[in-house]
Amino acid sequence: MSSLETIQVFQSLNSSPHARLEQSASLGDGVVAALWNNRHDAQDYHAPSHHTLSCYISGGFETFRRGQPDRKGAPDKLCVLPAGHQSSWVVNGDLRLAHLYISPEQFALNCVTLLDREPREMMLQENTFIDDPLQAERFHRLIRMNWSEPGERLQTGSLAHELLDHMILSQVGLRDGLRLKGGLAPHLRRQLVEFIEQNLAEPLSLGQLAGMCALSEYHFARMFRESFGLPPHQYLLARRMNRARELLRGTRMAFGEIALECGFASASHFSNRFRQVMGATAGEYRLAFES
Numbered sequence: 001m002s003s004l005e006t007i008q009v010f011q012s013l014n015s016s017p018h019a020r021l022e023q024s025a026s027l028g029d030g031v032v033a034a035l036w037n038n039r040h041d042a043q044d045y046h047a048p049s050h051h052t053l054s055c056y057i058s059g060g061f062e063t064f065r066r067g068q069p070d071r072k073g074a075p076d077k078l079c080v081l082p083a084g085h086q087s088s089w090v091v092n093g094d095l096r097l098a099h100l101y102i103s104p105e106q107f108a109l110n111c112v113t114l115l116d117r118e119p120r121e122m123m124l125q126e127n128t129f130i131d132d133p134l135q136a137e138r139f140h141r142l143i144r145m146n147w148s149e150p151g152e153r154l155q156t157g158s159l160a161h162e163l164l165d166h167m168i169l170s171q172v173g174l175r176d177g178l179r180l181k182g183g184l185a186p187h188l189r190r191q192l193v194e195f196i197e198q199n200l201a202e203p204l205s206l207g208q209l210a211g212m213c214a215l216s217e218y219h220f221a222r223m224f225r226e227s228f229g230l231p232p233h234q235y236l237l238a239r240r241m242n243r244a245r246e247l248l249r250g251t252r253m254a255f256g257e258i259a260l261e262c263g264f265a266s267a268s269h270f271s272n273r274f275r276q277v278m279g280a281t282a283g284e285y286r287l288a289f290e291s
Contacts, residue, residue, distance in 0.1 A: 056095065
């Protein structure tokens with residue numbers, strides 16, 4: 001979800017004559033950040049395909065959600081707007097707010113890795129004007145960074161993932177009355193997660209993973225996606241990138257060693273994929289955390 005054209009909440013604000021974009025950036029892993037000024041506006045969001053986490057940075061005292069005029073915004077108030085929601089907003093006076101836009105694929109991956117649950121079991125709970133000082137402080141740190149500087153953008157990405165993890169752990173619940181059909185049994189899902197984590201350095205194949213579940217490659221890929229919310233190859237790449245970031249931050253291993261440790265055929269292949277995912281080189285990422 002790196003293309004701003006696909007982010008409906010962003011596009012709705014961007015098309016308003018009253019809203020002004022201060023800065024925006026793709027922070028990698030399906031997360032995009034934006035910082036806005038707005039005043040005397042009205043906004044309607046109709047079933048966006050992405051999740052939105054927002055924080056009021058300043059102002060907003062007379063901003064409310066249509067139909068709820070007694071509940072007003074204020075600095076450090078947060079809102080959680082899930083994909084598919086409907087909302088209408090009235091902005092009176094001045095408002096400065098920060099947004100994180102989260103792809104459904106990244107939400108699915110975090111449900112698996114943080115909660116050990118199938119994404120289709122989980123629902124992000126819509127909430128307006130939350131008090132969460134820790135999250136608000138993270139947002140303030142985020143907007144103080146220079147998103148156009150590669151080193152700082154890597155740190156903003158890590159901070160954005162802290163915001164995302166906290167949101168999922170505190171705002172996600174089980175869907176009511178859901179009866180799951182298809183997908184992988186819970187014990188198979190746990191076995192796969194454990195096996196993949198222990199074998200990130202190995203050249204894992206679809207047939208190998210499917211064999212663990214006694215399924216054909218075709219049926220395994222379909223059921224894996226139903227359970228994990230994304231295809232096997234995307235899940236594997238995401239876990240390898242996560243491991244690479246851990247090694248870059250916490251060790252002095254050479255890039256070639258990290259490439260092999262994370263299942264890439266060569267340092268150049270690793271470097272290319274890392275740049276594609278993170279928007280900066282592995283060297284820039286390591287340097288950012290050293291400083």
